[in-house]
Amino acid sequence: MNKTILKSFASITMIAAVLLLAGCSKEDPKKEDTPELITKATLVFTPSDGSAAVTVTATDPDNQGAQPIRVDGPINLVKNKTYVMTISLINGLAQPTDPAYDISEEVEEEGDEHQFYFSWTNDVFASPTGNGNIDNPNDAMNYTGGANSKDTNGRNLGLTTTWTTANPTGTINSNFRVLLKHQPGLKTNTSDANTGETDFDMTFVLNVQ
Numbered sequence: 157m158n159k160t161i162l163k164s165f166a167s168i169t170m171i172a173a174v175l176l177l178a179g180c181s182k183e184d185p186k187k188e189d190t191p192e193l194i195t196k197a198t199l200v201f202t203p204s205d206g207s208a209a210v211t212v213t214a215t216d217p218d219n220q221g222a223q224p225i226r227v228d229g230p231i232n233l234v235k236n237k238t239y240v241m242t243i244s245l246i247n248g249l250a251q252p253t254d255p256a257y258d259i260s261e262e263v264e265e266e267g268d269e270h271q272f273y274f275s276w277t278n279d280v281f282a283s284p285t286g287n288g289n290i291d292n293p294n295d296a297m298n299y300t301g302g303a304n305s306k307d308t309n310g311r312n313l314g315l316t317t318t319w320t321t322a323n324p325t326g327t328i329n330s331n332f333r334v335l336l337k338h339q340p341g342l343k344t345n346t347s348d349a350n351t352g353e354t355d356f357d358m359t360f361v362l363n364v365q
Contacts (some may be wrong), residue, residue, distance in 0.1 A: 194259055194356050195248035199334070201231065201239040201319070210239070214358050219248050230361040231332060236323040238284070240301040242316050243272065243334070245356065261276050263355075267307030269340040271281055273349040280330035280364050283294030283320040290335055293348040311345060321364045332362035 175235065195216040202209045210233060216225040233239065245259035256262075275288030284296035299305045302316030322328060339352030343349045 161364070181285075188351065191360055193219065193247050195225070196246040197225075197334070197356060197358060198244040198246075199231065199239050199241055199360070200244070201233060203234070204238040204240070207234075212360060213251045213347075214360070215350045218247070223287075225358065227360055231362055233321050233362065233364050235321050235364050238320045240281075240316060240318050240320065242302065243314070245336075260315060260330065263336070264313070267304070267313045268309055268311070268343060269338060270307075270349070270355070271312055271333045271337055271339065271343060272317075273337065275333045276330045276362065278328050279334075280322055280328045280361070281319055281321050281363060282322045283318075288333070290333065290349045293346065311343065327363055327365040330362045330364070331359050333357070333359045 171293040193216075196350045197214045198211065199213075200209050200211050210231060212227065212229060212231045214225050217223050229315055243260060243264065247256055247259050250257040273288070273290045273293075275290040277287065279285075284298050286295045289295040291298045297312070299312040299314055299316075300316075300320040302312055304315035305317060307313045334356065335349055335354065336356040337349060337352045337353045342352050
């Protein structure tokens with residue numbers, strides 16, 4: 157191969173490399189991921205007797221702003237009644253059509269990495285008894301009522317739970333705490349409320365009369 161051909165080949169190669177680098181430097185703009193944030197939590201207590209459900213929400217008024225998430229009112233339940241409670245979690249920074257919008261769906265899909273824990277005061281429930289499983293994972297809890305009560309490994313998840321209120325002569329006022337832990341690679345049959353990171357932690361006022 158003579159010098160002229162070698163020189164031409166080298167020039168072509170150099171031009172191709174420059175064009176390739178120029179093309180790589182002009183990457184198409186990528187859509188930023190929507191931050192994972194719970195801006196609204198909804199608790200729905202559905203009575204087993206077919207009467208009206210009781211709904212309470214906790215909402216962050218400014219999403220990622222300075223204002224904290226707020227509960228819109230107390231949970232008022234009827235004494236000596238069984239309820240199935242479902243939890244819905246929403247990311248208000250995403251559009252309703254965005255997969256990132258429904259956080260509860262993500263929690264269910266990744267159920268082997270999540271668990272809800274609960275606590276309450278003043279013996280407000282006849283079942284489960286006690287004060288919840290935040291302080292002790294072995295305390296009584298009813299992870300029943302729906303397919304998403306358990307994860308795919310049969311471990312407790314808690315998007316749906318079952319509750320029976322106490323039967324007081326008057327009104328019982330209770331602090332009802334809902335805690336969601338994210339436990340990737342950590343969730344076991346013995347993991348507790350101190351395991352993993354906290355995704356959601358809110359205390360509601362719950363009245364039984």
